[in-house]
Amino acid sequence: MTAPLLDISGLHYRYPGARSDALADLDLSVHEGEFVAVVGANGSGKSTLARLLGGLDRPAAARRAGACGHDLLTGDGRLAARRDVGVLFQNPENQLVAEHVEEDIAFGLENLGWPSADIRRRVDEMLARFDLKDLRRREPHLLSGGQKQRAALAGVLAIPRRAIVLDEPTAMLDPAGRADVLAAVAALRVEGLAVVYITQEMDEVVGADTVVGLEGGSEVYAGGVDDLFADGELVRRLNLGLPVAAEVAQELARRGRPLPALPLTLDALLAGLSERS
């Protein structure tokens, strides 16, 4: 197996002046095409992790802190990591810099000094891919939430990336915008990017290869999706909630009509129901 694109071991982070670590002894490894979901309550260190993985902040210490072959412990390594690891943040409004959508998508490439002709080609590609062609001359403040987040994602991915970290990218979106962004993220995984998906929405966790659960800056779970949701005690402790299908199944069990296995998707729920009847 090839080396992981994100290769973190024993990572610590502490905010300036804080008495304890915001992240302590964290391990994380994400391969090409792998989708790792990170869950945890507010203040558990999820966003800190996103900044560290993107080379945007300096780890206090780590045994290994590799991102696409760059060492996050060195300044040069972090700058290099910013090229390969994209970070999409929660609030799309605060990520759009330029006066029009197309100029915003170009922003990263302009910073890297790409020739104008290449930037134009890449921007056209991104506009087509994220269904933004008709909005290319639109001003950011006139876009809907979903459109803004798609434009922001296009801007992050305009720079050719090998890994991407998404920090609750759907938290501020309506259901349609959320579906848009999720579809775009699913496509990234198929393309072979290493994806770290931070979320509080358990339905968005379901397709992940691995889930990492954070609590107070420490990693309290790392493993499969099924095992996480099967551990009712842990789910309660982390205050995670369950995917909708699992909630329904639990309610059925409470009413004396348990399903053979805990379903995580609506399909699995329906299958379980038809099996029983």
Added chain:
Amino acid sequence: MRPAIAQYYPGDSLMHRLDPRAKFVAVSALALALFVRDSFLGLAVYAAAAALAYAISGVPVRWFWRAFKPLLWLVGLTFLAQVVFARGTPFFSFWFVHLSWSGIELAAFLSLRLVVLVLAGSVLTLTTTPIALTDGLAWLGRPLRRIKVPTDELALMVTIALRFIPTLLVELDTIMRAQRARGADFRSGGLRERARALVPVLIPLFVLSFRRADDLALAMEARCYQPGIVRTRLHPLRAGRADVLLLVVTAAVIAAGLLV
């Protein structure tokens, strides 16, 4: 919601398509010539040139009027001051007021000069987006980088400020409504009461803006922005034949005005 400072008139005229740098240089040169030349004939030549440029831009005349209206008092004041205080052989004297024909002539000249100046300037601002103008000025200011003036960074700063004005206006509106729902009153009372009522609006607006700035800086770094880097552009400024022509025509107009 359109901020009042962005008085750009969208269009696709020759004037709109010209390079912002060429337009800025042409207008500045004309403004300089306007101040050097002190005859009505010269003024007439420059007025005709500015009017022609305005006509080519296809911007309705009321847009010029809108830009000019706030300056009307300045023109009026200039006129009055000149009429009243100018030296000359008075045909009418009372206390400190000495009206003379030469004084009236000078007043008319100075006022007209202001009008032509504003007309030429408004061709520039009405046909150039604020951001294109910023880019153009940043380019023209490049020699200042030698003495460590961060011109590109300043230009980016202005661009971001312009981009966020509508966002902040929406935010301001939200906060004002929230305060009104809690009983705040922004409409009644004297100037002092009204100014005081704005304090609980401005403080949250500032706090939110700082948070926004933090987020934005992080997102910019995540897209490889660093102060001091040399950036390329999606739409680089490109001067063409039309821009050279503009500069040549402007030079000819200035010379003609000086010589008549």
